Amino acid sequence: MRKNSPEIQDKAMRNEFLIGTVRGNHEGPTVIFVGGIHGNEPSGVQALELVMKELEGEAESLRGTVFALRGNPAALALQERFIDEDLNRLWTIPRVNAIKSGELKPASSEENQQQQLCRLIDEILENESGPFYFFDLHTTSCQTIPFLTVNDMHMNRVYAEQYPVPMILGIEEYLEGPVLSYINELGYVAFGFEAGQHDDPHSVQNQLAFIRLTLSFTGALDRSDLSFQHYYESLKKAASGVNEVYEIFFRYEIDKDELFEMQPGFVNFESVKKDSSLASSNGEILKASRDSSLFMPLYQKQGNDGYFLIRKIPRFILRISDWLRRIRMDHIFPLLPGIRWEDEGKNALVVNKRVARFFAREIFHLFGYRNKVIDQDHIRMKNRETVARKEEYKSAPWFDKL
Numbered sequence: 001m002r003k004n005s006p007e008i009q010d011k012a013m014r015n016e017f018l019i020g021t022v023r024g025n026h027e028g029p030t031v032i033f034v035g036g037i038h039g040n041e042p043s044g045v046q047a048l049e050l051v052m053k054e055l056e057g058e059a060e061s062l063r064g065t066v067f068a069l070r071g072n073p074a075a076l077a078l079q080e081r082f083i084d085e086d087l088n089r090l091w092t093i094p095r096v097n098a099i100k101s102g103e104l105k106p107a108s109s110e111e112n113q114q115q116q117l118c119r120l121i122d123e124i125l126e127n128e129s130g131p132f133y134f135f136d137l138h139t140t141s142c143q144t145i146p147f148l149t150v151n152d153m154h155m156n157r158v159y160a161e162q163y164p165v166p167m168i169l170g171i172e173e174y175l176e177g178p179v180l181s182y183i184n185e186l187g188y189v190a191f192g193f194e195a196g197q198h199d200d201p202h203s204v205q206n207q208l209a210f211i212r213l214t215l216s217f218t219g220a221l222d223r224s225d226l227s228f229q230h231y232y233e234s235l236k237k238a239a240s241g242v243n244e245v246y247e248i249f250f251r252y253e254i255d256k257d258e259l260f261e262m263q264p265g266f267v268n269f270e271s272v273k274k275d276s277s278l279a280s281s282n283g284e285i286l287k288a289s290r291d292s293s294l295f296m297p298l299y300q301k302q303g304n305d306g307y308f309l310i311r312k313i314p315r316f317i318l319r320i321s322d323w324l325r326r327i328r329m330d331h332i333f334p335l336l337p338g339i340r341w342e343d344e345g346k347n348a349l350v351v352n353k354r355v356a357r358f359f360a361r362e363i364f365h366l367f368g369y370r371n372k373v374i375d376q377d378h379i380r381m382k383n384r385e386t387v388a389r390k391e392e393y394k395s396a397p398w399f400d401k402l
């Protein structure tokens with residue numbers, strides 16, 4: 001075979017993205033990890049390389065199959081967040097479909113990477129049996145305890161509550177096109193883990209602990225495994241015992257030519273008082289709109305999320321929300337004036353803005369809806385629950401908590 005034959009090129013491309021695959025000797029879940037979708041966040045890849053080696057010796061006790069992928073090999077090689085554009089903002093359904101159909105020809109480095117990665121993910125989803133789990137490993141530019149970023153789908157939330165670290169809900173309302181949202185739209189459990197600061201050596205340790213715990217929580221490995229307790233305690237300690245659930249209510253987006261600078265010294269989850277100064281934009285001071293916690297303050301050049309503000313959600317509210325979603329209480333909404341189903345599928349509501357003013361956004365969140373403004377007068381509220389493939393997780397160890 002000639003050296004540059006398509007088959008060999010394809011294989012080389014595949015190897016760039018595939019860190020490894022380990023098949024267990026028993027039936028079980030398909031667990032997919034992605035590290036380094038941002039090229040300046042290598043800790044996930046490093047941890048995956050270590051775990052995959054270890055797992056090769058554990059096939060005997062492993063159930064199902066584990067895949068470890070590199071998200072953006074080209075940017076990882078340069079140790080840059082991205083080369084042309086953020087790979088973790090390109091995964092809207094229309095865009096992915098256009099890439100798959102060939103309608104959209106990759107023009108940037110990241111579009112190229114997306115095409116390859118998408119092909120690999122599709123191949124896994126087509127050829128393997130479920131239930132599927134998908135985890136995206138990251139780090140942040142600020143100092144932080146480890147935490148989870150979770151799209152607020154009931155099933156995601158229940159699964160994610162097993163980890164001894166804080167959980168941030170609702171990031172999908174503020175970010176367009178993260179890869180996790182794409183996988184969620186397909187109906188699978190998928191969320192992100194932020195292990196710590198980019199260059200902090202503890203980040204690799206936290207990624208390791210997260211990966212190991214994940215293998216137990218998904219049922220791929222036994223919990224009686226001695227190492228389970230070790231990793232559980234180590235992650236709990238890294239999170240300083242914080243395991244609250246938070247909701248994002250504000251994102252500061254940096255404009256293209258804006259000169260943005262965070263005030264120095266903030267750590268993630270730091271409490272801020274109303275009106276305290278957080279950052280400057282073109283020389284003007286930006287202040288907190290209310291007492292809250294600061295989330296993901298930006299201390300690097302690349303990226304346009306300046307910072308977020310978050311607040312705690314009490315557990316009893318979460319349980320009420322679980323219940324409302326289970327009994328599909330949202331079906332009463334279209335009985336109210338100014339609210340109607342978008343179409344027969346009853347997956348989305350179209351809400352007149354004047355009505356929406358009376359119903360705080362929080363109310364719709366309780367019922368599992370996320371919102372997007374569609375025109376001057378209307379908001380489209382999409383239900384995150386209708387796509388969930390709950391049935392496929394029936395034999396999962398956490399399913400009884402649903």
Ligand SMILES: [Zn+2]
Nearest residue numbers: 038041138139
């Ligand atoms: Zn990242």
